[in-house]
Amino acid sequence: MKRAFILLFAVLPLVFASVVSAQTIELTYWTHTDDNRTAIENRYIEEFQKLYPNVVIKRVVNEAAKMGDLVLTAFSAQNAPDIFNLPIEQEYGYMIHGRVAPVDYEAVGYANAEELIADYLPGTFDPVTMDGEIYGLPLELTNWAIYINDRVFRDAGLDPDVDYPKTWEEMIEISEKLVIREGDIIVRRGFDFRYPYYLVAMLPMVEQLGGALLSEDGTTAIVNDEAWIQVLEWFREFGPHGRNLGSPTYTSARKVWDFDNNDIAMCLSGFYQQGRLRIDNEEFFESGEWRVIPYPVFENAVQDVACAYYGHYMMVNAQTSSEKQYWAWKFIAYMLDHPWEYLETVNIIQPRNDLLNDPRFMELPYMDVFMNDMERGHIVFMHENGYQFERFIKEAVESVMLENMDSREALDILRERIQEVLDDQY
Amino acid sequence: MRRTRGFSMERKKAIWGWIFVLPSLIFFSAFSFYPIINAFYESFYNRNLLSLRPPRFVGWDNYTYLFRSRDFWLSVQNTAIFTLGTFVPLVVVSLILAVCIMSVSRFRRFFQLSLYAPAVLSSVVAALIWLLIFDPRGLANQGMNALLGTTGVNYKWLSDTNMLRLSTIIVYFWKYVGYFTVLFVAGIGAIPHTLNEAALIDGANRWQLFWRITFPLLKPTTLLVSVMTMIQCLKTFSTQYLFTSAGAPTRPINVITLSIYNTAIKDYRIGRATAMSILLFIVMFVFTWLQLRISRTEEVTFM
Numbered sequence: 001m002k003r004a005f006i007l008l009f010a011v012l013p014l015v016f017a018s019v020v021s022a023q024t025i026e027l028t029y030w031t032h033t034d035d036n037r038t039a040i041e042n043r044y045i046e047e048f049q050k051l052y053p054n055v056v057i058k059r060v061v062n063e064a065a066k067m068g069d070l071v072l073t074a075f076s077a078q079n080a081p082d083i084f085n086l087p088i089e090q091e092y093g094y095m096i097h098g099r100v101a102p103v104d105y106e107a108v109g110y111a112n113a114e115e116l117i118a119d120y121l122p123g124t125f126d127p128v129t130m131d132g133e134i135y136g137l138p139l140e141l142t143n144w145a146i147y148i149n150d151r152v153f154r155d156a157g158l159d160p161d162v163d164y165p166k167t168w169e170e171m172i173e174i175s176e177k178l179v180i181r182e183g184d185i186i187v188r189r190g191f192d193f194r195y196p197y198y199l200v201a202m203l204p205m206v207e208q209l210g211g212a213l214l215s216e217d218g219t220t221a222i223v224n225d226e227a228w229i230q231v232l233e234w235f236r237e238f239g240p241h242g243r244n245l246g247s248p249t250y251t252s253a254r255k256v257w258d259f260d261n262n263d264i265a266m267c268l269s270g271f272y273q274q275g276r277l278r279i280d281n282e283e284f285f286e287s288g289e290w291r292v293i294p295y296p297v298f299e300n301a302v303q304d305v306a307c308a309y310y311g312h313y314m315m316v317n318a319q320t321s322s323e324k325q326y327w328a329w330k331f332i333a334y335m336l337d338h339p340w341e342y343l344e345t346v347n348i349i350q351p352r353n354d355l356l357n358d359p360r361f362m363e364l365p366y367m368d369v370f371m372n373d374m375e376r377g378h379i380v381f382m383h384e385n386g387y388q389f390e391r392f393i394k395e396a397v398e399s400v401m402l403e404n405m406d407s408r409e410a411l412d413i414l415r416e417r418i419q420e421v422l423d424d425q426y
Numbered sequence: 427m428r429r430t431r432g433f434s435m436e437r438k439k440a441i442w443g444w445i446f447v448l449p450s451l452i453f454f455s456a457f458s459f460y461p462i463i464n465a466f467y468e469s470f471y472n473r474n475l476l477s478l479r480p481p482r483f484v485g486w487d488n489y490t491y492l493f494r495s496r497d498f499w500l501s502v503q504n505t506a507i508f509t510l511g512t513f514v515p516l517v518v519v520s521l522i523l524a525v526c527i528m529s530v531s532r533f534r535r536f537f538q539l540s541l542y543a544p545a546v547l548s549s550v551v552a553a554l555i556w557l558l559i560f561d562p563r564g565l566a567n568q569g570m571n572a573l574l575g576t577t578g579v580n581y582k583w584l585s586d587t588n589m590l591r592l593s594t595i596i597v598y599f600w601k602y603v604g605y606f607t608v609l610f611v612a613g614i615g616a617i618p619h620t621l622n623e624a625a626l627i628d629g630a631n632r633w634q635l636f637w638r639i640t641f642p643l644l645k646p647t648t649l650l651v652s653v654m655t656m657i658q659c660l661k662t663f664s665t666q667y668l669f670t671s672a673g674a675p676t677r678p679i680n681v682i683t684l685s686i687y688n689t690a691i692k693d694y695r696i697g698r699a700t701a702m703s704i705l706l707f708i709v710m711f712v713f714t715w716l717q718l719r720i721s722r723t724e725e726v727t728f729m
Contacts, residue, residue, distance in 0.1 A: 072694075076476070097477045181578065182577070182578040183579055184579055185567060195673055240580070247585060248672075248673030248674075249673045250561070250562060387692055388693045391688065391692050391693075395675070395676050398675035402675045403587055
């Protein structure tokens with residue numbers, strides 16, 4: 001009898017532990033690096049876990065440029081996180097292939113999709129809606145405009161109030177006045193492009209001239225060769241084989257712009273850049289000697305198209321249990337229910353009506369520029385093979401800009417590669 | 427005569443040999459043989475890495491596509507350029523350095539350590555260091571301008587086609603020359619001194635010593651270094667990946683391994699990517715076999 005009790009007491013804790021661990025929901029959440037967002041989201045995790053002690057959330061951070069590869073590898077190895085976010089042009093494929101779960105409206109506090117949609121800017125959920133179901137909640141909707149360092153402008157004898165570039169042609173002329181070189185080597189750039197995000201920042205340049213990546217029915221690659229040639233020639237003129245004003249081989253412009261080291265005057269970035277500026281260089285941020293101007297347009301543009309906007313949407317892995325999916329959506333909704341904190345701390349905009357209609361919103365520095373540009377722009381090009389197309393465009397631009405390839409030849413190669421994918425002969 | 431029962435001594439030794447080798451064999455089978463076989467199997471299917479649909483059997487289609495693909499042959503060309511440009515200098519210079527090191531009596535270990543140090547860095551770290559050096563404002567341009575007495579010339583280490591290829595070769599060479607030098611040092615050290623002494627007594631000069639004694643007897647080491655260098659060069663990836671991620675153009679340095687990565691991870695075409703990796707494996711296997719066959723013509727013994 002005594003032995004039976006001893007055995008029971010020895011086994012009981014193990015049974016208890018296994019029952020407890022079986023009841024605990026463990027969620028993994030993968031996201032990209034952003035120190036400001038990490039600070040607030042770690043707090044949200046603590047708060048959520050206190051509210052729901054049966055849920056444990058592990059937040060894993062990776063470099064933004066690596067996230068696409070890491071998430072893809074994880075999904076293909078059937079070891080994907082429960083929650084993740086990527087730019088929508090990368091997430092689109094996950095939705096198409098059934099890798100992500102539709103929103104659990106009850107978990108996020110809505111009766112149905114219509115109620116959810118009504119609380120957001122019209123069109124917010126278009127990129128993540130398939131067959132009437134919504135597959136993501138927006139962490140941010142972002143577009144890029146041109147940040148200007150007024151000090152560098154004045155140093156070059158320019159007046160930032162009037163001498164800022166309104167066209168891509170002026171961008172080259174003004175960059176020429178701002179640039180400082182030691183021989184061939186650029187010591188100060190006027191502007192540099194946001195390589196390699198060509199779908200977001202370069203494709204609109206083509207669209208301004210009446211071009212497109214695909215025909216309207218999506219079966220033919222490259223519309224309006226002359227538009228494409230003009231844009232490729234712009235890059236050639238900008239690069240080392242032209243006026244030598246910048247290149248993808250120099251340090252990314254937005255990474256050095258904050259430090260105000262007289263090494264770059266203009267960069268292309270989103271509203272979130274201000275949050276980073278505040279941390280990187282508070283003096284420069286507070287000085288007000290910087291500004292944001294609209295995305296330029298070609299002089300012979302046939303359409304006024306600004307930089308495309310893209311979103312990061314929170315998505316849930318569809319290959320996990322329904323219980324995990326429920327709690328994942330519940331946690332996502334909890335996090336995203338702090339839109340002002342995300343805006344003030346991280347400088348990212350959730351396209352929620354309660355935020356956008358708040359009088360304080362439009363008073364934020366240069367928010368009018370970003371919002372006006374958002375109206376001029378459209379959601380980034382999305383396609384099942386969008387990631388692949390962007391790689392092809394990157395190689396086309398590099399071939400012209402860095403290898404001095406003939407633009408028509410580069411365009412023909414680009415067309416052939418994209419068409420091959422479209423024809424599924426690839 | 428009594429008949430012995432159980433296993434003979436030789437058999438017992440053999441069994442123990444198998445027991446000791448078995449863990450490595452299992453490990454190698456699980457992490458090398460099985461992936462190779464699985465990759466070969468996968469190469470006959472058309473599978474999208476993201477899709478949940480079952481893969482579609484396409485037979486030899488992936489291979490026939492590659493043999494018709496301009497991009498694939500460009501990556502073969504880039505791999506060949508990189509391999510030839512790296513392999514020959516690596517083998518020759520590491521041999522010369524080894525001979526020089528063995529000819530000095532002092533600071534031998536220091537020289538070996540200095541040359542070997544880059545080999546312990548990961549390829550990623552090495553590539554990142556050289557990215558800074560090859561930056562237009564970096565040490566490479568400053569050094570070349572100082573050397574040639576010019577000012578502000580940008581040698582376009584990361585943008586010009588030929589300079590970019592040279593840059594990747596320099597990174598690889600810098601990283602591995604010490605490693606192969608140490609191998610040659612070990613090989614030279616294994617040659618009995620008596621042979622050299624006898625040759626010196628017979629009136630041989632240093633040049634003749636090297637060509638008539640050292641170099642022929644170094645054949646096994648030379649073969650080892652050649653095979654390892656060739657395989658390393660064919661497998662190159664990190665440098666090209668990091669350089670292209672940092673803004674360098676892809677076309678000039680799109681080697682087969684980078685093409686495999688892009689096909690699998692960017693294009694989601696895992697079947698085609700594995701077909702490429704099988705072709706690369708076959709090339710590496712053939713080169714290794716050829717080198718072993720060529721070297722088998724003469725046996726090397728120290729008499």
